[in-house]
Amino acid sequence: MALDIKKFLGRFTGEARDHLERLETGLTTLSAGGTLDGETINGLFRAAHTIKGSARMLKLDSIAETAHQLEEVLGALRDGKLQQPPELGSLLMRGVDAISALVEQVEPSGGQLPPPDQALCAALAQAAAGTTSTAEAERSGAANPPDPEPETPASAPIATPSTDVRAPETVRVRMEKLDELIKLMGEVVSSQSRFRQQLLEARALDAAFQSLLRDTCAVPGADATRLAEQAAALHRFTLSLRDLIMEEELLTGDLNDRALIMRMLPLAIVFDPIARVARELGRDLGKEVHCEISGGEIELDRHLIDRLSDVLVHLLRNAIDHGIESPQERQAAGKPSLGRIRLSARQEGVGILIEIDDDGRGLDRDKILAKAVQKGLIDSASASAINDDQVAELIFQPGFSTSAIITDVSGRGVGMDVVKRTIVDDLQGALSVSSRPGKGTFMRIQLPLSLAMMRVLLFQAGGQSFGLTAQHVAELIRIPSGETIQVADRPAIVLRNEFLPLIPLAELLRLQEPRGHAGEVGLDPRPGGASHLVVVINVHQSKLGLVVDRLLDERDMVIKPLPEHLRGLGMVAGMVVTGTNELVSVLQAPALLAAARRVRGETLTATEPARTADKPPVGQQILVVDDSRNTREIEKEILEAHGYRVTLAEDGLDGWQKALGGHFDAVLTDVDMPNMDGFSLTARLRENDRYHGTPIVIVTSRQKEEDKQRGIQVGADAYIVKGDFNQSSLVETLRNLLG
Template sequence: MALDHSKFIARFVDEAREHCSRLSEGLLNLEGSSGDTELINGLFRSAHTIKGSAKMIKLAGIAELAHKMEDILDAVRSGKILLTTAASNSLFRGVDALLAMLDRIAAGESSPEAPAALCAELAKAAASEDTPAPEQPPSASASPVPDLVAAPAPSLEGVTPPAPALAPSAEAAQELEKPAASQMAPPSSAAPVENSKPAPSPAKPRQIDYLRINAVKLDDLIRLMGEIVSEQGRFRRHVAHLRELEHATALYLAGIAELLGKDAQVNSEHKAVIEAGAALHLSLRQSVRALHDESLMQDHLITDLQETSLNLRMQPLSTVFDPLRRTVRDLSQEHGKEIDFIVDGGETELDRKIIERIGDSLMHMIRNSIDHGLENAKERAVSGKPLKGTIRLSAYYDSGCVTIALSDDGKGLAADRIREKALSKGLFDADTLARMSHSEICNLIFMPGFSTSPIITDLSGRGVGMDVVKRSIVDELKGSIHTETREGSGTTFLLRLPLNLAVFTLFLTTVSDKTCALPATSIVEILTVQQHDIIEIVNKRAIRLREQIIPVEKLAAILKLPQDGVQGKNEAVIVIIRNGEEKLGLIVDEILGREEMVVKPLPQHLQNLRMVSGVTIGEMNSIINVLHIPELFITAHEITAPANRVAQAKDKLSRTVLVADDSLNTREIEKSILEAYGYVVETAEDGQDAFEKTRDIMYDLVITDVEMPRMDGFSLTERLRDDDRYRNIPIVIVTSLEKESDKKRGITVGANAYIVKGAFDQSNLLETVRTLIG
């Protein structure tokens, strides 16, 4: 009976792709450790397994190409040739060709032929003797594979296989490749084998069984699990409602019993009614208690179901990180830039659905880092940087989310160039751009069609890519992007993503008698404050929270809802949310609770709703809008910006002020206050950043915090006083340090004023600045 090879094609393609991935990763690792014999053996085994499996199912083209690659690796491990860059490039091209052929097979092609030119190139590389390797003593690990393994597989026509296995397992293939020591190893002066004691056999590791499951079936399971979790939330609310009804029924029956008991002529009918009511209430209470206990038990079971189901679809980020190493290698060679690509945190796990959708975004960002960010060797030498640039990709868990950080040590983002480009393209007028903060200017790179590149290249400059990144990460995956950059030192992009897309943790809140939801991943904390604790700073509301000044705004105002229901309250419920490092307080009416819920995307005709990222189902099948956090920040900035700021700035003499503080919110608050009264303000994120800016620009006044990374405010003041240019420039310290000793130190190092943040007031700051520079 002829063997039906088509049954094994899908399994072969999957396994061959895994071996191609190992080949690609191993070749990259081998470039840093060319003498790793074990690594070379592993690459040989992968090529050998692909060849053997392809021969068994009559895929001659793949078998031929894999055999040519195997010849190179065999020559390298036997010491005949060195793995040069040219040979490595040939092997990489072989891996690419294998993957292309596997794609064609998966698409239905029967047996694609191997590229003849590539096979000839590989054969030439295997036979090359231009760079012979130094002689090495023979070893078992470097011995050639016996002819038994390399021989072509016999024909399977007319043979019934004992089992539907495609090829020997990796372990079995490895065992076949090990030559017998007694036959292959040369004689040794060591003691005879018969006199040596046999080594104890190691304990057998526990075998783990794997089962391949159709991904669609797994997605259906996760989707069903999400619906069960949402339904359990509704069930809990129903049980809570029943408990309220039970309590109300108890009060009602008690009132009836009291009313009937006052009748002096209490007859047997009244007693029967009272006893029947008591029995009915007891039965109701027992039923509600049983439902409540059942709800608690279901909570435990469904939580376990949720965790187990989601873990089935969790994958390490290395599945998307590792292929990027090859991309960086190819691009660095193509564009003549030496790049050290460092990957960390690949073991961090995310939902497979998310991993599948972030690969293109990371690719776009890495391409931009190589083209826009990293300088060439000549420019780096002039800047005093190492000739080899560095791109670092890392991932870590962060408060129920995963943060992916992509950074480079290039030239950073030039805010002035971005502002000029936005103005020339007509994206904003000059007045609007003048009011934007540094972070808002940097975020313009995520706008469609925006690019600062002076020339269009194959890497970038077309104005596409970063807007795709924002749409994918923020709009589709409900994540966030934060940009940290320092001109001349590099740029870091922080991508914050949910762990999965099946179930979201939401906080339900009411605003103007309407229920809406906020993602828990964007909430920092929830607190209640007195109305008089909300201060006014240049037409903006803010609160002091642990020595930080955080702007607040009514959520009803942002959503353009009527605000009559919140007037006259002595207390305000504030939800602190964050977008990157920026924080905003939302004043809401009430927090209803925390729920695990399935979020549905908006239908096509509602896709233009900026404030809503999705919807979920509440009580009585009501629709609850899930608010889009980045848009809340944008709208909050729009409605709180003072309309007369630019007009006032034009009417006053422009004085330049440098504000240094490691808190983004504090920097922006102080900047808003000063700009509203006509001062030109620049910001620095710490003392070192401020000191570097004073090297190039002469400011009229410096405002600095004390406790900052790299260089504190006291040290900054001392260094500025040592500079003849800044010897008499006013310096104001604004800090949370309020001890008398701290104030004395501020005076000693040369500060002209010392303002405590706990007693911070806009008039106090303005009067101080006016006194010092007018």
């Protein structure tokens, strides 16, 4: 089903007007003979770039093309390739006017716009390339003015302004205000549970009063009559209160649903740029890649979409870098040289399912296991016993990577770890990976439609209250104790011809000691014993039966995030407040499944190492080499903020001399520098016994694959492109390299 873009046209029009106003303000100065500073030009460039990107997403090609040419001229201005004569300002203003005219036609035409002004676009292109003078370009752009309006006949009546001045049909609201509204609606819905609790207490009082009345009325008299009247009034009040609360719940629920819809956006916002990213990344890596996309019309909460973009880019980069082979490898394997990646989405139950499927080489089992043994994640003796699903889980371990060098594309061992934590912890979802050797890798992401309100099942285990989001609850069953069996020395039941493993939740959470043998989990298998209440959870077709004490409720609730100091609790997603003002922990179904597997001995036998991010460096010395003072200072500030001690060098030769005069735990170096470049510095450091094994990170603006390969050849451990540079990637890279 194609994406219906019409409902987004009004939003585009409002945003475009704001950017056009910014462009007009800046360009008026230029056309009047003034000059623009670099910051102003950057702002104008970003405005044109935003208009172009939004127009392309909505298939408004005329606006996108004109904005693109405008952006090219502003980019040349920003880079100092053009002067700033008034004629250039006039030409750019004509471009702004042309876009403004098209924007005003967007809603009335339903997005069906006339073609762009080709003469104007050509003039802008010439100005950007500097192939003709600005004055000539301006005259060229004006050579084909629009057809003049036909003259009004003398007999025609003079038009008068319409008095029907209508307010616009749309009003722009800042996202922060909408978030506040939805948060408030969530609190209102949560408060309904307290109303229901009060209603239950009122009904209990009514029932007690009715019982008292029956006892009292056994003795006739005036007091009994008055008591009966009061009891009837109380009963009527209870019924009226019940009806009022039910009506209020319906209205509030409808209002909450409508508020949430206001924040829903199509996945196309994230999906559409993916194909371009795939092409560009494939080109950088020397691979031919085509990305097929479907399901962009599925709508998702804006907060989920904002976090999902980086996740999908991480997975896409991993698929292209590690999965898709080079054209030569594919042809040798009997595959077409063009690699394919399919990205799709569909609604499934109360959430959505996103699938990423590639036809590459699949996961390299031997390479992954060798790296896992090297990092101490598993021991060599147990490596052969690990199944394919467990091998796939290894790629999500912190700091895990099979790349020869860390780059902006892959290899830090940060991306996949962050991806899984984002999906599971932040987005309340689940992620699974399966692989077919030589045929490709298949990833599934399950997400709720919104995080504002979620259906939560409340229950008790070990005398404490807990919750689970409904998307991971398959069913609830009650089984007689005599129906439990032992499968591989573990309790289970046969449910619809399938074995369902069982585990008491209280034992899994270590709220009580196992009732079986030492180190085992047990349930009473004797016929005639107490029955067991089981919550069946389902995470990517893997099921587990959690034995609980009793059910409490199921309702839509606001899940509040954990405080910062408790975010590391892997099994807890957040907290909810019940009608009795009790704080209840909402558990992570994927984490429970993983913990149960560990108890049953189905996963890694070695203890998972503590995350390196949790171990601050203790005065480790870092040498930063860059000929840009600004870059040096930025990197220094970032590293010192994380506990590192930093020494600066202004070029390769200065870096070499300082390296010889001291001792450093790691080196960060640029490539293009006077006196000695970064490649030469890296090679010389590797020849020195003192720095033979020292981590070296290249941070450069060079992003071609041959430059990264040269980085490998000279001995660099990591290669970060400045365009992709950010604080977290630098720090995480160093922590992984330094251990």
